Amino acid sequence: MKVNKGAILKEYLIGAGGWAYFQVPGMHPLVAYSKAFNFVEVNSTFYQIPALKDVENWRRLVPPDFQFSVRAHRSLTHKLKLESSTEAFRIFEVMKQICGILGADILHLQIPSSVSKSKVLNSKVNVFLDSVDFGKLRLVLEMRGLSAAKLPSDVVKTMQNHNVVHCVDLSKGEMPAYDSDMLYSKLFGKGYHNVYQPTDEELVEIDKKAMSKAFQKIFMSFHFVRMYKDAARLKIYKQTGKFPKVTRETGLASLDEVLSEDAKFPASKEELIESQGWKLFDLTQDKRVLVRDYVRRLPERTYNNVSDIIETLRSVVE
Numbered sequence: 636m637k638v639n640k641g642a643i644l645k646e647y648l649i650g651a652g653g654w655a656y657f658q659v660p661g662m663h664p665l666v667a668y669s670k671a672f673n674f675v676e677v678n679s680t681f682y683q684i685p686a687l688k689d690v691e692n693w694r695r696l697v698p699p700d701f702q703f704s705v706r707a708h709r710s711l712t713h714k715l716k717l718e719s720s721t722e723a724f725r726i727f728e729v730m731k732q733i734c735g736i737l738g739a740d741i742l743h744l745q746i747p748s749s750v751s752k753s754k755v756l757n758s759k760v761n762v763f764l765d766s767v768d769f770g771k772l773r774l775v776l777e778m779r780g781l782s783a784a785k786l787p788s789d790v791v792k793t794m795q796n797h798n799v800v801h802c803v804d805l806s807k808g809e810m811p812a813y814d815s816d817m818l819y820s821k822l823f824g825k826g827y828h829n830v831y832q833p834t835d836e837e838l839v840e841i842d843k844k845a846m847s848k849a850f851q852k853i854f855m856s857f858h859f860v861r862m863y864k865d866a867a868r869l870k871i872y873k874q875t876g877k878f879p880k881v882t883r884e885t886g887l888a889s890l891d892e893v894l895s896e897d898a899k900f901p902a903s904k905e906e907l908i909e910s911q912g913w914k915l916f917d918l919t920q921d922k923r924v925l926v927r928d929y930v931r932r933l934p935e936r937t938y939n940n941v942s943d944i945i946e947t948l949r950s951v952v953e
Contacts, residue, residue: 645853654669682708716759724766746777760790802819820855820856829860830860880923900938
């Protein structure tokens, strides 16, 4: 997706963290995924280094213009902690080779809190970046547990000197610690871990933040529980100016549809808010609301099934 803003041409890529759960009967998940999106963050490489023949197959399965980014294996950042060692350099070269096969321009490194909050953070980052050959790669650093405002100035300078991209979560209101030609955002939301579904208004705000700077290329990697659906919502909004429905129905029938997915009974009002409140339902064709906003209207008691909730709410809201 390319967007003109003044004299700046922006490439705006929307996708998710992996394709394994994008299930379509009779179709390889990556093939199915690539029909819906033109970008994916390869999440599995963080946990296991794949065989190169598998990586070659991934590239063959998608169209020529499909783009990958790659997460560096966790041993590099979590076990070796960016040590400038033979093993660390070997792993980096393997990740670089994977990027080369995929035609990926981006290698993402997740820096754990144990490193990002250490007093020797800048030394580790500076020495490591000085010691490796990026080639044509751009490195993206995600500093876990360290907000942009608290990123030490010497680390900021080191990252800028090496043309590194600062990864942030726009869904939490974060923006990079310094200006760059590229924005890379991993979206987890404001809930526990990634248990969250952004409202239309929140997606609009995310998009505004992304478009507020002179980025030439924007990567949006969704990691919410419903990452594929939420990524598609933003993509459709960018294409049409409107958000799609998240269910087949509207009103309380839509809420019924959402609760019927996996709500457990019997359940108290608070239990329902905790387990189901993060989800969205379609109040009208053009308005989505959080389940918790309606469940909060319920009287304090135990509910035995979805029909019990819907009938109670019908009497309350009408």
